[in-house]
Amino acid sequence: MSTSTDTVSGRFAGKTAIVTGAGSGIGRATALRLAREGATVVAADISEARLSELTAENSGLALIPVTADVATGDGVAAVVASASGRVDALANVAGIMDGFLPPAEIDDQTWERVFAVNVTSMMRLTRAVLPIMLAAGGGAIVNISSEASLRGSAAGVAYTASKHAVNGLTKSTAFFYKSQGIRANAVVPGASGLGHHVPALRRRGQHQRRDPPLRRRLVGNLRTGPAGAEDTSHERWSDGRHPGHPALWLVCVTDAGASSDGHRLSPRC
Numbered sequence: 001m002s003t004s005t006d007t008v009s010g011r012f013a014g015k016t017a018i019v020t021g022a023g024s025g026i027g028r029a030t031a032l033r034l035a036r037e038g039a040t041v042v043a044a045d046i047s048e049a050r051l052s053e054l055t056a057e058n059s060g061l062a063l064i065p066v067t068a069d070v071a072t073g074d075g076v077a078a079v080v081a082s083a084s085g086r087v088d089a090l091a092n093v094a095g096i097m098d099g100f101l102p103p104a105e106i107d108d109q110t111w112e113r114v115f116a117v118n119v120t121s122m123m124r125l126t127r128a129v130l131p132i133m134l135a136a137g138g139g140a141i142v143n144i145s146s147e148a149s150l151r152g153s154a155a156g157v158a159y160t161a162s163k164h165a166v167n168g169l170t171k172s173t174a175f176f177y178k179s180q181g182i183r184a185n186a187v188v189p190g191a192s193g194l195g196h197h198v199p200a201l202r203r204r205g206q207h208q209r210r211d212p213p214l215r216r217r218l219v220g221n222l223r224t225g226p227a228g229a230e231d232t233s234h235e236r237w238s239d240g241r242h243p244g245h246p247a248l249w250l251v252c253v254t255d256a257g258a259s260s261d262g263h264r265l266s267p268r269c
Contacts (some may be wrong), residue, residue, distance in 0.1 A: 015038070019093060066082045
């Protein structure tokens with residue numbers, strides 16, 4: 001099985017993909033990789049500034065920027081409408097952290113917002129694109145989960161629970177549409193130093209002061225190395241300007257609807 005990270009020109013020519021969280025980190029890298037390989041990419045993000053930077057730096061690619069909060073129904077509708085009736089692939093990447101709050105300290109607002117972004121947005125987008133994919137005879141759905149979906153010590157309670165839910169959503173989607181050309185898989189990155197991981201550590205200042213060893217353990221889980229655009233082992237998951245080297249896993253769901261958790265990342269499942 002090939003593990004090459006080389007760009008394949010024209011691989012996704014004529015295809016349309018939706019990528020959420022496309023303004024930074026894994027979402028940005030995913031959007032750029034698809035576009036560089038020929039896809040038209042609906043690049044959705046809550047930050048207009050990040051999307052403006054993305055499109056300005058990549059003017060030769062077929063990127064359709066959509067500023068939207070995918071945690072809302074209106075945001076989801078705007079994203080899907082921008083695909084103009086064709087969706088070959090959906091990459092649900094957008095996600096937020098929870099400040100590493102434990103169960104005794106989690107507040108309703110944080111819990112609900114984390115689930116709205118990390119789970120409900122994925123469900124709504126999946127629900128919205130499935131009729132389009134089914135009418136076309138198939139499609140691919142990739143949900144970004146987390147190592148927090150495999151253990152309880154990677155994040156706070158809301159984030160951990162939300163990523164467990166992402167795996168369940170993925171498995172259920174694969175099961176129900178296994179005979180109709182729909183492939184659903186979840187990618188399970190480890191801590192990467194990208195996007196929402198490190199800022200969440202900083203926001204969790206009060207808890208860090210009470211339990212400094214906890215912070216050291218969490219930061220120690222970040223796998224870092226030299227930055228650089230030529231770092232091909234990392235190029236798939238960042239834009240080359242960040243130092244993180246995430247450990248990547250798949251929750252693989254076969255056409256028969258079975259799953260195999262915890263396999264090292266490979267281009268296909």
